[in-house]
Amino acid sequence: QVQLVESGGGLVQPGGSLRLSCVASGSIFEINIMGWYREAPGKLLELVATMSSVGDTIYADSVKGRFAISRNNAKNTVYLQMNNLKPEDTAVYYCNTKGLLTTTGYLELWGQGTLVTVSS
Numbered sequence: 001q002v003q004l005v006e007s008g009g010g011l012v013q014p015g016g017s018l019r020l021s022c023v024a025s026g027s028i029f030e031i032n033i034m035g036w037y038r039e040a041p042g043k044l045l046e047l048v049a050t051m052s053s054v055g056d057t058i059y060a061d062s063v064k065g066r067f068a069i070s071r072n073n074a075k076n077t078v079y080l081q082m083n084n085l086k087p088e089d090t091a092v093y094y095c096n097t098k099g100l101l102t103t104t105g106y107l108e109l110w111g112q113g114t115l116v117t118v119s120s
Contacts, residue, residue, distance in 0.1 A: 002026030009114030022095030032099025034078035038091035
């Protein structure tokens with residue numbers, strides 16, 4: 001069975017930092033896209049950042065210059081370094097993979113979500 005497990009969420013003060021991690025486990029041959037989405041209270045799910053297997057990145061305008069996505073392809077792990085956090089960043093953050101190749105074909109998977117709360 002293939003699954004994504006997230007960690008690193010928590011409570012942080014405005015201006016602080018957190019690093020989220022997401023590990024894909026199971027029989028995996030490759031993962032094309034790994035990234036992060038978030039769902040803030042009362043708002044729609046939105047893309048935060050994604051990275052392809054060769055390093056191409058996409059960031060939401062609201063996090064450019066503050067967040068950085070990275071991958072360790074050998075470990076099937078993606079990270080999100082979040083700096084200068086703002087109350088508006090408060091949300092449940094979900095790890096996502098697209099083009100994950102298993103023995104039965106390609107899958108899209110979601111992590112369980114990890115809560116980030118930015119408050120003084």
